[in-house]
Amino acid sequence: MGTIVKIMSHIHIKNLNKSYLDRSPNTANKKDHRISVLENVNLEFEDGEMVCILGPSGCGKSTLLKMIAGFEKPTSGEVLIDGQPIEGPRSDNIFVFQHSGLLPWMTVWENVELGVRHLTDTEKKKSRIKEHINMVELTGFEYHYPHQLSGGMLRRAELARALAVNPNTLIMDEPFSGLDFLTHMKIREEVVNMHELIKKTTLVVTHDIDDALIMGDRIIVMSDRPAQVKLEQKLDCGRPRNLGEDKELKVLRDEIFFMLGVSYAV
């Protein structure tokens, strides 16, 4: 009987399962044929951690994030945030969408305003919006509509909107996908800096192993569908990280490549 050390876990995923009704033509006539997407997922994330989730395409990464965000209900098991089961979407648990979640009929300013629209002090509200637009370097684009922005600017604007809420958890689904190489690097760096600054629990799904190694305090590798946790690795090395020089990271990188079915790391 030792002393029980209670770890403050911010997000606790317990025996999580998710399946969808299979509607593909050859199974449509069989009732109750279900596709299992997540199988018995158990994870704990600490408060303020940057968690990177890797996995093959279509394995269920987005599904996992959507359940943490409260958009989808688990088939069984539960997701607890600060010990409380998630009832549904909440504004202290902000989701950044893979394909832009900005509202196309609103300007950058109006989109960012969504998260602070209840502030009664208009001066405070204005400065909060300004501050966050400034933070993602979109000053001068306040009155632009999403269709007038580049891919990188869209991500930044959505990030500003999310941060303006001051959420406890930030959930990002492939925030760098579809960006050119340089923009990818730049926005990744900004997300890392932002995280250093505000230290909020941040979940990032990515298909880029280097993203995970550069960013993550904790790296999760999921298997093919139905997704199970194949690897969970806490990274204690500080940042900025150099993948070329850090031996430990290099070994881990090869290991993850192998795990995802590629035998020669590129």
Place this chain on the structure above:
Amino acid sequence: MFRKEIILPILTFVCIVIIWELITRYSGWSHQVFPSPLSVLLSLQELASNGNLLKHSVASLFRVSMGFALAVILGLPIGIVLGLSKTAKYLFNPLFQFLRPISPLAWIPLAMLWFGIGDLPAVFLIFLSSFFPMVVSTSTAVESIKPTFFQVAANFNFSRYETITKIVMPAIIPEVTTALRITITIAWLVVVAAEMIAVQSGLGYMILDSRNALRMDYVMVGMIVIGIIGLLLDLIMQLLGNIESTAWGRLSK
């Protein structure tokens, strides 16, 4: 400078007038049956200057605006409700789908019986012609809103009211402006037919009355004016859809 989009349509109309003139000269039909372009032009001038044309056009436009406005005011919210609520959809959609293909003209006998003579039966027929397309296109537009937008709404704790005003209404504007264009055209088609019964004014009445007087030149004037007003109505609806904040749908895709 040769501007195709301006020159070619003019060319088409010039050709038609020439063919028309040739027919009146060489077909052997009397001018009573097939008036010449010039006589129609003179009749147009006559009807325009004695005020008849304006009076009838205004009467038709008044009925169309009333019926159309009523259809939009009722059709939009009902369409939104049907698009958002599965229960409402299953309750009412079959009814609307059933009533929609019935030509408004089939309602003429009942409309006259219920509303007597005057503006009311015509307004009712125009309302019917516009209401169902409005409801159906609105509800389809609502159903096709990307789920992402509703997830954003839930994520930012939107109230029901906010979800409708900040997500649903702006999201359906591109489809609704298209529906308005199509619907006003239908309404304009119907008003002429509606005015051939039970009223003593309007372009439809003018055409019918001229036929009874065997004045085919007046009939043609009526047709030309109907065409021109129809074009203008369509143009107005198109301009409405071009206002920058409402054009996001076309610009973003």
